Amino acid sequence: MISLHNVSKSFSGVPVIQSISLSIAQGDIHGIIGASGAGKSTLLRLINLLETPDSGTVEVSGHKLTALTNKQLRQTRKSIGMIFQHFNLVANKTVYENVLVALELAKYPKGERRKRALECLRFVGLEHFQTKYPAQLSGGQKQRVAIARALANHPNVLLCDEPTSSLDPHTTAEILTVLTDINQRLGVTIVLVSHEMKVIKSICNRVTVMTEGTVHDTFSITPKGIQETESSAGHLVEQLMDDGDRDA
Amino acid sequence: MTVIAMPEVLIQYQAEIWQAIGETFIMVGVSILAAILIGLPVGTVLFICRRGQAFENQTVFSVVNLFVNVIRSFPFLLLVVFLIPFTRLLIGTAIGTAAATVPLSIIAIAHYSRLVEQALLDVPKGVMEAAISMGASMKEVIIKFLYVEARSGLVLGLTTSIISFISYSTIMGVVGGGGIGDFAIRYGYQQFKTDLMVYMIVIMIILVQLIQFTGTSVSRWIDKR
Incomplete structure (x- = not known):
C-alpha cells in the first residue's frame, strides 16, 4: 500500500530522516512513535510529499509519488487524506464549506457535492453543525470536521499527524473511535503519528518506533481497544486523591 | 428658506468645489483599482515566494521586493516628477487629472502590496499545508484558502491604503491633477481664503472618517475567526 525506500531528508544541512525504508500494508492502522525530534512527523509528511525527500522513493497505492509531475502528484494527493494536530480548518469557512472545498478541489461532480459533504459530516456526527464556523466548535468537533474533510474524496489512506495531541482524554477517545470506524467500515489504511503511548497502544495493529531519524524497530501489536475515560469532576478528584504512585 | 445657512464662500465656489471633489474621486478611484488589480497579485507574489513558503x-521575491522598496523610497513628489516621461508615454501628456493617475497608481501598487503581504503572513501555515495535502494547485491555495482566511486583513489594509491615496492625491496639483487638496491650496492658502481652506479640510476629514468606518465595519463583519 505504502512503501518508502531509502528515504532521506535534511533541513538546512541537519539530517532529519536517514535512509528509512518502510512498508505499510493495506488495511493497517500503523502507528509511528518516538521522542520529540525523532522525525516521526517528517516521515509522515514524506508519504504525501508535503516534504520532498532528498533521496529515495515513495510509493502509495501503486503510484510512485517521487516520479510524478506536479499535476499528477496533486491528483494523487486527493486520494490521500490528512489530518493535523491543530486541525488546520479554514476559520472563515463554515463547517459545510470546509468539507465542500475538498470536493471542489477534486472536481467532484457538482450536483453530488452537497450530498457527499453532508454524508461525511453525518459520518463524524456533525451534520447539525454545518452552518457553524470552526471558532464556535470544541477541539474534538474541529478535529471531526477535519476528518470529514479528509474523507470527502474517498481516500484509501489517511495520514494523521498527532491528531489527539491537543485534545483532552475524553475527546481523544472520541476521535480514536472515529478513526477505528474509518479503518473498519471504510477499509481506509491509517498511518498515525503520536507521542502518546496510550493512543498508539489502543488502536494500532502495527508500530514503528523511531529514534534520531531512523527506524528503531517495526513490529505487530494487538490493539488494546479504546478506554472510555471518565472525565466527571468526581472521578478527577478521586484520581488526584489516589495514593498510587502513578496513574495508569 | 434654508434650514442651515450655507456659508457664502461655499456657494460662491460651488462649481469649482464639486469639480475638485470629482477629480479627487477619479484619482483615488483609479489608485484603488490599481491597488486591487495589480497590488494584490504583487503582494501575493511577495508572500508565496518568500523564504520558507511552499512556493x-x-x-x-528579490526582484519584486526590490521594485516595491525602490518605489516606496521616493519622496512622492519626486516620484511624480521622475515618472513624467513614463506618464507621457502612457497617456500622451503629463499634465491633468488622467496623467496624475499614473504616479498615483504606481505608488498605490507598491503601498497596498506590502499590506497584502502582511495580511497573508497572518494566515496560519497549517491552513496552506492542509490545502496542499488536499491536492490544491498554487492558484487554488491562493484563492480558496489564503484570500478567504486573510480577507479581513486585506480589507483593513485596503482601507489604510485608500486613506493614504487621498493624502497622496492632494499634491497632484503640481502636474495639474486638481482635486480637493489642490483646491484648498490654490484658493484657501494662496488667495488667503482661510475659511475656504478649513472647509476643504473638513470635507477631507469627513471622507476619511467614512472610509475608515466602512473598512472597519466590513472587515469585522467578514471575520469569522
Whole structure:
C-alpha cells in the first residue's frame, strides 16, 4: 500500500530522516512513535510529499509519488487524506464549506457535492453543525470536521499527524473511535503519528518506533481497544486523591 | 428658506468645489483599482515566494521586493516628477487629472502590496499545508484558502491604503491633477481664503472618517475567526 525506500531528508544541512525504508500494508492502522525530534512527523509528511525527500522513493497505492509531475502528484494527493494536530480548518469557512472545498478541489461532480459533504459530516456526527464556523466548535468537533474533510474524496489512506495531541482524554477517545470506524467500515489504511503511548497502544495493529531519524524497530501489536475515560469532576478528584504512585 | 445657512464662500465656489471633489474621486478611484488589480497579485507574489513558503522562489521575491522598496523610497513628489516621461508615454501628456493617475497608481501598487503581504503572513501555515495535502494547485491555495482566511486583513489594509491615496492625491496639483487638496491650496492658502481652506479640510476629514468606518465595519463583519 505504502512503501518508502531509502528515504532521506535534511533541513538546512541537519539530517532529519536517514535512509528509512518502510512498508505499510493495506488495511493497517500503523502507528509511528518516538521522542520529540525523532522525525516521526517528517516521515509522515514524506508519504504525501508535503516534504520532498532528498533521496529515495515513495510509493502509495501503486503510484510512485517521487516520479510524478506536479499535476499528477496533486491528483494523487486527493486520494490521500490528512489530518493535523491543530486541525488546520479554514476559520472563515463554515463547517459545510470546509468539507465542500475538498470536493471542489477534486472536481467532484457538482450536483453530488452537497450530498457527499453532508454524508461525511453525518459520518463524524456533525451534520447539525454545518452552518457553524470552526471558532464556535470544541477541539474534538474541529478535529471531526477535519476528518470529514479528509474523507470527502474517498481516500484509501489517511495520514494523521498527532491528531489527539491537543485534545483532552475524553475527546481523544472520541476521535480514536472515529478513526477505528474509518479503518473498519471504510477499509481506509491509517498511518498515525503520536507521542502518546496510550493512543498508539489502543488502536494500532502495527508500530514503528523511531529514534534520531531512523527506524528503531517495526513490529505487530494487538490493539488494546479504546478506554472510555471518565472525565466527571468526581472521578478527577478521586484520581488526584489516589495514593498510587502513578496513574495508569 | 434654508434650514442651515450655507456659508457664502461655499456657494460662491460651488462649481469649482464639486469639480475638485470629482477629480479627487477619479484619482483615488483609479489608485484603488490599481491597488486591487495589480497590488494584490504583487503582494501575493511577495508572500508565496518568500523564504520558507511552499512556493519559495528567491529570484522572483528579490526582484519584486526590490521594485516595491525602490518605489516606496521616493519622496512622492519626486516620484511624480521622475515618472513624467513614463506618464507621457502612457497617456500622451503629463499634465491633468488622467496623467496624475499614473504616479498615483504606481505608488498605490507598491503601498497596498506590502499590506497584502502582511495580511497573508497572518494566515496560519497549517491552513496552506492542509490545502496542499488536499491536492490544491498554487492558484487554488491562493484563492480558496489564503484570500478567504486573510480577507479581513486585506480589507483593513485596503482601507489604510485608500486613506493614504487621498493624502497622496492632494499634491497632484503640481502636474495639474486638481482635486480637493489642490483646491484648498490654490484658493484657501494662496488667495488667503482661510475659511475656504478649513472647509476643504473638513470635507477631507469627513471622507476619511467614512472610509475608515466602512473598512472597519466590513472587515469585522467578514471575520469569522
